Amino acid sequence: MPIPQPNLYPPFNIVRLSHVEFVATDLAASRAFYVDTLGLQVTDEDSGTIYLRGLEERGHHCVILKKGPAAAVNALSLKVYSEEDLDKAAVWFETRGNPVEWVDRPYQGRTLRVHDNFGTPLEFYFRMDRLPPIHQQYKLYHGxxxxxxxxxxxxxxxxxxxxxxxxxxxxxxxxxxxxxxxxxxxxxxxxxxxxxxxxxxxxxxxxxxxxxxxxxxxxxxxxxxxxxxxxxxxxxxxxxxxxxxxxxxxxxxxxxxxxxxxxxxxxxxxxxxxxxxxxxxxxxxxxxxxxxxxxxxxxxxxxxxxxxxxxxxxxxxxxxxxxxxx
Missing domain, CATH: 3.10.180.10 (2,3-Dihydroxybiphenyl 1,2-Dioxygenase, domain 1)
Structure with a gap:
C-alpha cells in the first residue's frame, strides 16, 4: 500500500517519545543490569520502583522499573508540546471512540492514558520534573x-x-x-x-x-x-x-x-x-x-x-x- 502523505498539521502536537515502564520480576537483578552494566542513572527508587535517566537527559526518567509477578510493559510514554495539546489529544481519542483516562504519575504533571488502534497502552504528558544537567560529570559515565x-x-x-x-x-x-x-x-x-x-x-x-x-x-x-x-x-x-x-x-x-x-x-x-x-x-x-x-x-x-x-x-x-x- 502507498505510504501516506505526511500529516504536517496533526490534531495535537507530539514532541518525541519519552519513557517506558517495564514490569520487572526481580528488581535487584534489573537494577544490576540497567545501572551497573548499561550505566543508566538512578533518579529515585524504593522497594517497588526504580526511576532511571540517561546522561544527557534533563527529565526525571526515561525508564521506570516496576516490580511485578510477570514480565510485561505497562506503557509507552510520549511528551507533547503544551497542556493544551493534552486536552486536544483527549478530545481526539474520545471522538474516535477510544476510552481516555487521566492518571497520576510521580514526577509528571497531568497524564493522559489511551490505547492505539491495536491496544498498545500510550501515555501522554507535558510536564516532567527537571533535574540538574549531568552530561559533563564524566565520573558518572560507565557501562x-x-x-x-x-x-x-x-x-x-x-x-x-x-x-x-x-x-x-x-x-x-x-x-x-x-x-x-x-x-x-x-x-x-x-x-x-x-x-x-x-x-x-x-x-x-x-x-x-x-x-x-x-x-x-x-x-x-x-x-x-x-x-x-x-x-x-x-x-x-x-x-x-x-x-x-x-x-x-x-x-x-x-x-x-x-x-x-x-x-x-x-x-x-x-x-x-x-x-x-x-x-x-x-x-x-x-x-x-x-x-x-x-x-x-x-x-x-x-x-x-x-x-x-x-x-x-x-x-x-x-x-x-x-x-x-x-
Whole structure:
C-alpha cells in the first residue's frame, strides 16, 4: 500500500517519545543490569520502583522499573508540546471512540492514558520534573555510557494499519520495507523528533514491544559493553550484533535484560528534520536492509517480544518471511 502523505498539521502536537515502564520480576537483578552494566542513572527508587535517566537527559526518567509477578510493559510514554495539546489529544481519542483516562504519575504533571488502534497502552504528558544537567560529570559515565532514550520498535499484526494510525497523529515515515508480492508493508520507521524514528513497526504477533533503544556516544562504547557483558555473567544476554543496519545506517547491538525485555544500543543514524523528506523504500528480500554488514538476525529477533500488560495479541496478516540467520 502507498505510504501516506505526511500529516504536517496533526490534531495535537507530539514532541518525541519519552519513557517506558517495564514490569520487572526481580528488581535487584534489573537494577544490576540497567545501572551497573548499561550505566543508566538512578533518579529515585524504593522497594517497588526504580526511576532511571540517561546522561544527557534533563527529565526525571526515561525508564521506570516496576516490580511485578510477570514480565510485561505497562506503557509507552510520549511528551507533547503544551497542556493544551493534552486536552486536544483527549478530545481526539474520545471522538474516535477510544476510552481516555487521566492518571497520576510521580514526577509528571497531568497524564493522559489511551490505547492505539491495536491496544498498545500510550501515555501522554507535558510536564516532567527537571533535574540538574549531568552530561559533563564524566565520573558518572560507565557501562555503555547511555546518553538518552532513542526509540521504540513494536510488533504489529498489520504494519499498514499502524502506519496509518500514527500518521494521523503526526508521525512521519522515514524508511520502510515492502513485500514485493503483496505490496504490503513489512516494517516502517516513523519519527517526530527529527531522527530516523521515535517508533517503528515490524510485522509479527502483536501488539508487543520489540525493543527499546538507547543512544550512545560511539561504536566503541558498544564494543566496551560486549567485553563487560561477556565477563560479568551476561554473555547469554547478547542476542544480535554488533553490526550496521542498512535501514537507519545505525551501528547496533541487541541485548536482553533479565526478564527478556530487548534493549538496542544504538548510534550513528541521520537527521530527518525536513518535512518534505522522501521516505526510503527497501525490498524485503534485500539482505542489507536489516544488516548492511554483520550476521543476519537470528530467529528470536523476529519472534520474541515483550507483551503489553492486559493487551491481547493477534497473528500478523502478512505471512512473507524475512531473511533469518541459519
Amino acid at each position: 555503555v555510557k547511555p546518553l538518552r532514550i532513542d526509540h521504540f520498535n513494536c510488533f504489529t499484526p498489520d504494519v499498514d494499519a499502524s502506519v496509518a494510525f500514527y500518521n494521523s497523529i503526526g508521525f512521519r515515515v522515514t524508511e520502510y520495507t515492502e513485500d514485493d508480492e503483496s505490496k504490503k508493508l513489512w516494517a516502517a520507521w516513523l519519527h517526530r523528533k527529527g531522527g530516523v524514528h521515535d517508533i517503528a513497526f515490524t510485522n509479527g504477533v502483536g501488539p508487543r514491544l520489540h525493543h527499546t533503544a538507547f543512544w550512545v556516544p560511539t561504536p566503541l562504547n558498544i564494543i566496551d559493553l560486549l567485553d563487560l557483558m561477556s565477563t560479568t555473567g551476561y554473555l547469554k544476554n547478547i542476542e544480535r550484533g554488533p553490526g550496521r543496519h542498512g535501514i537507519s545506517n545505525a551501528f547496533f547491538l541487541y541485548v536482553l535484560d533479565p526478564d527478556g525485555h530487548r534493549i538496542e544500543i544504538y548510534c550513528s543514524d541521520y537527521q530527518t528534520v525536513d518535512p518534505d523528506l522522501e521516505p526510503i523504500k527497501w525490498d524485503l528480500k534485500d539482505p542489507q536492509r536489516q544488516t548492511l554488514w554483520g550476521a543476519p538476525a537470528p530467529r528470536s529477533w523476529f519472534e520474541h517480544g515483550s507483551v503489553f500488560a492486559g493487551t491481547k495479541t493477534d497473528e500478523p496478516l502478512l505471512k512473507a518471511q524475512p531473511i533469518i540467520a541459519p
